[in-house]
Amino acid sequence: MATHFEVASYVESDGEERVSSAKPEQHFNDLGPKVTVWNVKTDKAAWWVVEGEGVPMSLYPQGAFFFSSDEAYSFHMGLMARLLTRDAHDPGLVLSSMSFGSTRFVGVRRKLHVASEALATITEPEHAQGIGLTCREVLIELGREILLDREVLAKEEAPKNADFKNRARLSLERLASGRENAEMRDAARRLADGAWTFACHVTHSPSSTRQDATVCITMTAAVVSLFEQLLEKVDQAERVATCPSCNSRQVDLIDRQVAADKPKETIFICSYCGWSEVIAVDRPAPIGVDVEERKGSAGSKRRKKVTRVSKESK
Numbered sequence: 001m002a003t004h005f006e007v008a009s010y011v012e013s014d015g016e017e018r019v020s021s022a023k024p025e026q027h028f029n030d031l032g033p034k035v036t037v038w039n040v041k042t043d044k045a046a047w048w049v050v051e052g053e054g055v056p057m058s059l060y061p062q063g064a065f066f067f068s069s070d071e072a073y074s075f076h077m078g079l080m081a082r083l084l085t086r087d088a089h090d091p092g093l094v095l096s097s098m099s100f101g102s103t104r105f106v107g108v109r110r111k112l113h114v115a116s117e118a119l120a121t122i123t124e125p126e127h128a129q130g131i132g133l134t135c136r137e138v139l140i141e142l143g144r145e146i147l148l149d150r151e152v153l154a155k156e157e158a159p160k161n162a163d164f165k166n167r168a169r170l171s172l173e174r175l176a177s178g179r180e181n182a183e184m185r186d187a188a189r190r191l192a193d194g195a196w197t198f199a200c201h202v203t204h205s206p207s208s209t210r211q212d213a214t215v216c217i218t219m220t221a222a223v224v225s226l227f228e229q230l231l232e233k234v235d236q237a238e239r240v241a242t243c244p245s246c247n248s249r250q251v252d253l254i255d256r257q258v259a260a261d262k263p264k265e266t267i268f269i270c271s272y273c274g275w276s277e278v279i280a281v282d283r284p285a286p287i288g289v290d291v292e293e294r295k296g297s298a299g300s301k302r303r304k305k306v307t308r309v310s311k312e313s314k
Contacts, residue, residue: 001036002051003244003277008040009050010057017042022049026069031077037069048072054306055080105145106246107272108203108224111138115217122210132202134218138163139196142165145249146227168192168227175230195219243270253279 001024008019025039025048037096040059048066051057052074058076066072115134122128143164151174152158159166169189177184195216202208202216231249243251250272257264269276 001244002038002057003190006209006244007038007049007051007057011040011059012043017044022232026073028073029051031165035073035077039069039247040043047273050076069297100185105142105224105228105248106142107248108138109147110216112221112224119213119217120167122213125159125208128208128213129203129205131206131215132199132204135199135216136203138197138220139192139223140233141200142172142224142227146171146231148249165193166195168223170195171227172230175227175234188230191226192223196222243267244274245270245273245275246273 006024007022011017011019011022020041022038022040024036027038028037030033033053033055035050037056037061038049038051040047040049046062047059048062048069049057049059055076060066060072060075109151113133115131115138118127118131118134122131138164144160144161144167146158147167147170149158150276152170156170159170169192171187172188172192176188198217198219203211205212241251241253242249248270251268251270254267254269255264256267267276268279
C-alpha cells in the first residue's frame with residue numbers, strides 16, 4: 001500500500017491543488033491484487049485515489065461521477081484489465097518492458113539510462129570507456145540488490161559488494177534452485193559473467209568504440225532484466241519486504257530512542273534511498289518509577305477499593 005506522502009504527492013503533482021487530508025477509505029482483494037482506495041480532500045475538490053499491487057495509481061472525482069469508493073475501484077480495475085489485455089498483444093511493448101524493465105530497481109535503471117544517453121555523445125574511445133565503467137557500476141549495484149547478506153547461507157562467506165560474479169552465482173542458486181532449473185541457472189550465470197567481463201574490457205580498452213559500448217549496454221540490460229524477472233517471482237512467493245519509495249530490497253527494521261524520556265520507536269528504513277517510516281512506538285515509564293512498582297501500587301489501590309465497597313454493603 002502506498003504511503004500518505006506518496007498519495008498526497010501524486011494529487012499535488014500538477015501544482016494546482018494542496019491536499020488537506022488523505023486516508024485509506026476501503027481495501028479490496030477480490031480480483032487478486034491488494035488494492036486500496038484513498039479518500040483525499042484538497043483545497044479545491046475531493047478525490048478517490050486508487051492504488052495497489054501491480055496497479056497504477058490514478059484519481060477519480062467524488063460526487064456526480066463516482067459516488068463511492070467501490071464505484072471508483074470497479075471502474076479503475078475494469079480499465080486496467082482492458083489496458084493489460086491490449087498491451088499483452090503488443091510485441092513492441094513486451095520487448096520494451098524486457099529492455100527497460102519496470103521500477104523494480106530504480107537506482108540501477110537510472111544508471112543504465114545514463115549510460116544509454118551517453119551513446120549519443122561518443123566521439124572518442126574515452127567516452128566509450130566511460131560507458132563501460134557505468135555498466136560496471138550498474139552491475140555492482142545490481143549485485144547488492146539480488147543478494148542480501150542475510151540471504152547468504154551460514155556455510156558460505158558473503159562476497160564483497162564489488163564481487164558481482166559471486167553475488168550473481170549465489171543469488172541464482174537461491175532464485176533458480178533445483179535440478180529442474182540447472183540449465184537455466186547455468187545459462188544465467190554465464191550471461192552475468194559475460195556482461196561483467198565485457199564491461200571490464202570496454203572500460204580498460206584504449207580502442208573501445210561506440211559499437212562496443214552499445215553491446216555492453218545491451219548485455220548489462222539483459223542481466224538486469226533477468227534478475228528482475230527471477231526476483232519478482234520469488235519475492236512474491238516469499239512476501240519479501242521492499243521499499244515503497246524505490247522498491248529496493250535493502251530494507252530493515254531498527255529500534256531507536258533519542259532520549260531516556262522519549263518513546264522508543266521501531267522504524268522501517270531503506271538503506272538505499274533513505275526512506276523511513278515509524279511503524280511502532282513504545283512509550284517509556286516516567287523516570288524514577290519502576291514498572292513493577294507501578295503495577296503493584298495500581299493493584300493495591302484496586303484492592304482497597306474492593307474492600308471499601310464490601311464494608312459499605314454490610
